[in-house]
Amino acid sequence: MASKRRSLLLGDLVRLLVTWVFSSLILMVAAWLQPNVSATSPWAWVAVAAVSGVAGLLVRPLLVEVSARIGWLAVAPLALVGQAVVMYVAMVTVPGIDATFWAAVVTSWICAALGTVVAYLSASGSQAGLTSALMRRGKAHTVADPEVDGVVFVQMDGVAFPVLRWAVQSGGVPTIRRWLADGSHVLHEWTPQLPCTTPASQLGLLHGTVQRIPAFRWYDRELGRVLVANRPADAKIIEARATDGRGLLCDDGVSISNLFSGDAERSPLTMSVAGAKRGTTQTRRAVAWFLASPAGFSRSLSRTVAEVVKERWQARRQEQRRLVPRIRRNWTFAILRAITNALLRDLNTALVAEEMRRGTRSVYVDYVDYDEIAHHAGVFRPESLAALDGLDGVLAQLEELATRGARRYHLVVVSDHGQSQGTPFADRYGTDLSGLCAELTAAPVQGIEHSVEGWGRADSLVQDLGDEGLTGRISRTADKRVSKEVARDDTAPPDSDLVVLGSGNLGLVYVPGPQRLTLDDLEGRWPRLVPGLAAHPGIGFVAGTDGAGTPWVIGATGRRDLATGTVEGDDPLAPYGEHAARMLARAMAMAEAPDLYVNSTVDLDTLEIAAFEDLVGAHGGLGGWQDSALLLAPPALLGDTWEAVEGADGMHRVLVAMLERCGHRAGAPAPVMD
Structure with a gap:
């Protein structure tokens, strides 16, 4: 040292x-x-x-x-x-x-x-400049309970277990390779729930429940409008429905750059509290230091500009090489990529360093670098793997910064889901899912299938850094512009008979109104809808409930009763694994579930899917590696045995047990009794 x-x-x-x-x-x-x-x-x-x-x-x-x-x-x-x-x-x-x-x-x-x-x-050529500057910011605080170890949970957003394992085996990610080689950490695979999305997984990881989240965005029958999980106002509603005050971070924890707070007392750059805690002094001080320090601003300026240039060159190279699958990557994505892979990455690291210096017991931070690039480039493309190596460098930084913390810190790495890739549905078949539904019903259809994940991350940054006066007016103007992109087309027109939403390769079909319609209701209104969707070559299955409340999965040549497991003809879930029936049944049991779930096909040779959004790498439904997540943790925190985990609420219990082994949760609120 x-x-x-x-x-x-x-x-x-x-x-x-x-x-x-x-x-x-x-x-x-x-x-x-x-x-x-x-x-x-x-x-x-x-x-x-x-x-x-x-x-x-x-x-x-x-x-x-x-x-x-x-x-x-x-x-x-x-x-x-x-x-x-x-x-x-x-x-x-x-x-x-x-x-x-x-x-x-x-x-x-x-x-x-x-x-x-x-x-x-x-100062911008390597991470050493930023690390050194952060280590010089001041002495660690004195804490009243130094015998209690701290835990930093690092979410590597969208990294599938097979992707990280391949990176380790191929000689990449040197920090993680070293951890595994010296036995300080062990790597495990776990299975997220359906939907395989950040909102559902992060709500489960931080609050212990995956209920009431049927996708990344959905038509909420209670509110009569679409909820978008990465819009701060909607994230606040979603968390309020889920929290019991005993979230993962309720005992002196901090949430950094997440969708939800985990009941943390402080939550910089977190969407569910961005409006309520606009412009925290701590965050503004970190940003001010970041911009005023050569090691900080050099990275946010030079690396941001470099990231934009690099993205435009890489996008052009994909086109010249005629790589498939691919999508058109525009300047908007280049800027959003620069924000997530340059500004937010270093700002998150600065905030985590500050919390370790203060002696905060637990920190949960989300790094979205890989997820953002893989969505547009693909899960194994060079730019995506470079982002993964960049995250490995962040782990090395945090490991070094932890030596200056006010207490001993353990680093735990978790991903919220994986990704699969393929040519988008609309590019492959010449129509999007909403267009197909309109063709089969001859009814007015509102389609909401544009990608908004990157915009939401920009929105949380703008909202959290806002203030009063001139800077407040500037940030609120920017906030309105970003929020407009996040919420674009999220309200169904009065004459829409159907609302169709894309969430990766998972589609949701709603008939606006307070009641969920059955398969019998839909057949009575639009007899061609369900058979036409199930028969389409790009759709693997359609799922809905009949008049008796029985959940059915319908494919082109067969169907399955999810309640009994009875299969008539070919099992439409056979290509998706033995866990698919359990995951789909759980999702369909939610009151918020759509009238129809629609899942794209999966090619068992290439594992390619077809996203209903304009994305190459996608997650949300079943097929490929999107339901394969990872956990990288010190074995002492995991206990003697590892049991397979299915669902982020199950992983929440694993993470809570880690905190308890470190002496946390004694001050957690008592459970609410019915």
């Missing part, structure tokens, strides 16, 4: 020296461009660079505190103005510099801008 600290210190000294040299050179160039600025010796500019650099170190903490209170959007102009003033004062106080007032101001602004960029870029 001492050698690692010496390495970090040496890296800091090298970066400081590089910044000083380049700042001096930039000063000389800027002065050469200004005819009214001169110096008696080049060493005078070296002295100016040194004075301005030291002054910047002293001013930066003040900028952080001021911007955290008046609004995070103010930090950038404050930093620029502050550095310009510092540079001007240094120029007029160092002997040997001759400049008119306005020439000095112009030169100082040029130097402040270029010098800032150079300093930031010098």
Whole structure:
């Protein structure tokens, strides 16, 4: 450990020296461009660079505190103005510099801008700069219960167990390989529920229930509108229906960048509390430090720009190579990818580091890097695997940062679901699911099949960082723009007979109204609907209940009674595994379930599915690896035996047991008695 600290210190000294040299050179160039600025010796500019650099170190903490209170959007102009003033004062106080007032101001602004960029870029080449800066932020707090170990739960969003296992076997993810080799962690597979989505899995992991979530978004009969799980206002409704006050994080835990809070006292960047706890000072201070620090802003600026450029090049390369399956990847996705894989990744890490320094007992943080890219590129494409390696680097960072924590911390890695891939349904068959339903019913159909996951993550960031005054007005304007994308087309027009939603390769068909319709009701209204869907070559099965309440799964050449297991003809669930019947029966038992569940086919040779959204990598239904998730944890926290887990509510009990082994949950609220 001492050698690692010496390495970090040496890296800091090298970066400081590089910044000083380049700042001096930039000063000389800027002065050469200004005819009214001169110096008696080049060493005078070296002295100016040194004075301005030291002054910047002293001013930066003040900028952080001021911007955290008046609004995070103010930090950038404050930093620029502050550095310009510092540079001007240094120029007029160092002997040997001759400049008119306005020439000095112009030169100082040029130097402040270029010098800032150079300093930031010098710290952005590796994660060591950010790690070192985070470790220097301050001493760990003193906690009253140092004998209680802390736990950091890291959600690697969308990473399937087979994908991570292959990455380990192929020589990637060096941190995870080391953990497995030295026995500090063990890797297990678990099975999420249907739907295989982040909302259902994260509600189960954090709150211990997967009820009332039939998909990523659905028509809510109680509210008479569509609920979108990654829209903050809707996430709040979903959590309020599920929480009993005893969530995973109720005992001095923190939720970071999640959909739901897990009953944590503090939840930065968490959607279910974004509106209620808009603009927490802690989050704004972290963002202000992030932007004001060279190791922080360099990563959010240079890596964000680089990520956009890289995405556009990779998308073009896919087209040139005519890779299939693929979709058109536009500039909007490039920007959203840059947010998740650059800004949010480092900001999440900074927030986790702060919580470990404070001694928070448990932290649950969601890194969405791999999931976001795999949706648009594919589960095994180079850019997706690069994101997986990036997450492995984050684990190395957190492992290093944990050594400066206020208590001993264990790192536990969990994924919420996996992904399968394939050509989207609409591209493959020339019509989307809503269009097919309209053709079979000749009725007005409202289709909601656009992808909004990335927009929701941007929405939580904008909402949580909002404030009053000018910065508040700016962030609220951005919030309205992002929220509009998340909620686009989520209200059925009065004349819509059907609402059809896509959730990966799981489709949902609703007849708007307070009651769930049966197969008999649907046959009476639209006799071609169910047979036409079941017979379509891109649809594996259709599921609904009959008038007697019996759940049926209907395929092109057979059907299955989910209550008894009786099969007539060919079993439509045979391609999806022995667990498919249990998972589907559980989903259909929910009152929120649609009138019809529709699942795409799966190719048993390639494991390809066909998403009802415009996505290459998808999850939500059955087929392939979307129902294969992972758990990577210290064996001491797991106990002596491992039993197969099915459903995120079952995994919740495993995670709670880990906390209890560390001495947590003694202060958890008592269970509510009926």
